[in-house]
Amino acid sequence: MPQLDFSNPLTIAQVVWMFIIFAALYMALRYWALPKVGTVLETREMRISSDLASARDAKQAADHAALEIAERGRSASAEAQLQISQASDGAKREAAERARIDGEQLERQLAEAEHRISAARQQAMGALRQVASETATAVVSRLTGQSPDPARVDNAVGTVMGAR
Numbered sequence: 001m002p003q004l005d006f007s008n009p010l011t012i013a014q015v016v017w018m019f020i021i022f023a024a025l026y027m028a029l030r031y032w033a034l035p036k037v038g039t040v041l042e043t044r045e046m047r048i049s050s051d052l053a054s055a056r057d058a059k060q061a062a063d064h065a066a067l068e069i070a071e072r073g074r075s076a077s078a079e080a081q082l083q084i085s086q087a088s089d090g091a092k093r094e095a096a097e098r099a100r101i102d103g104e105q106l107e108r109q110l111a112e113a114e115h116r117i118s119a120a121r122q123q124a125m126g127a128l129r130q131v132a133s134e135t136a137t138a139v140v141s142r143l144t145g146q147s148p149d150p151a152r153v154d155n156a157v158g159t160v161m162g163a164r
Helices: 009-144 150-163
Strands: none
Touching: 009 150
16 A cells, blocks of 8 residues: 555654544543543433433322322212202102192192082072972962962972982
8 A cells, every 4th residue: 555655754653643643532532521421421311210200200190180080070970969869859859748738738728619619509408498498389379379388398399309
């Protein structure tokens, strides 16, 4: 190789300076630059590890919070269902009680109305018996010209009215 002609004194000097520069660069890299790079890499690795650990912790906390929220949601839903059921049952009992009270009130009103109707019927029947007796007496008096026996007229009217 013509470039490495060691018979030329410049080539030997260039090779020596190349070894000296290479050694200086090697020493500078080994004792100054590479330790700094190593420190940066170790710091970066520790930061990444701590970030991953805190992310795992945060995920566990989030999972725990999600479970707790779901449990609270289920318990709130169950409590709401219970309250709805209790309110519904209370409303049903109240409606049944109102219906019972209204039914009793209607029964009383019906009984009072039936009693009034019965009393009015009795009064009407009493008045009808009297009118029937007077009418029968007037008819017999006109037809026969004599006044009939009031007891017989009352007995005949009672027999006819009892048959109906």
